Amino acid sequence: MERKSNKQPKLGIRKGDKVRVIAGDDKGKEGTVLEVILAKNRAVVEGVSIVTKHTKPSAGKPEGGIKKVEASIHISNLQLIDPASGKLTRVGRKLDEKGKLKRFSKKTGEFIK
Template identity: 45%
Template sequence: ESRGQKGKILSIDTAKYRAIVEGVNMVSKSEKPNAKNTNGGIVKKEGSIHLSNLMIVIDNKTARIGRVLDEKSNRMERVFKTKKEASK
């Protein structure tokens, strides 16, 4: 249901490997009346998505991100799977 949708990443939970994306995976939550929302009722908000289900879009091209060991610095670097270049 959320396949192919684009949005800005609002937050990432690294402990659970999940992200919240703007306008994607909308869920309905019932909210009690409070000072902020005096009426209460059903509120739509973004739900979290597992990081493996996200793709980065650069110049209208989608790319997954992988990690490769750099021989020079002996450190792991992020690599776009479509370009095979290290991103900084």
């Protein structure tokens, strides 16, 4: 019988990061991460993967209609844009001077906020 792990997956992308889509229909588009869905390894990026949602009129929202909403995209299709250099970079994790684990850019070696 396998043992289940309760560890949270360590993703290189967080809410508020500026990312570029590197694969899929929206390849090349850039935006900021609005939400990260850890359970599914997906993220919602502003202005990327727009889908059409049809909303039914109800007592709370009598207008109903068609709305354009951002759908989630898999984390593997996103790459972080380094805040310092503005280039795409991979993300690593290492200890800072205080002994706290922080993210850093593998391209420049600098810590990311």
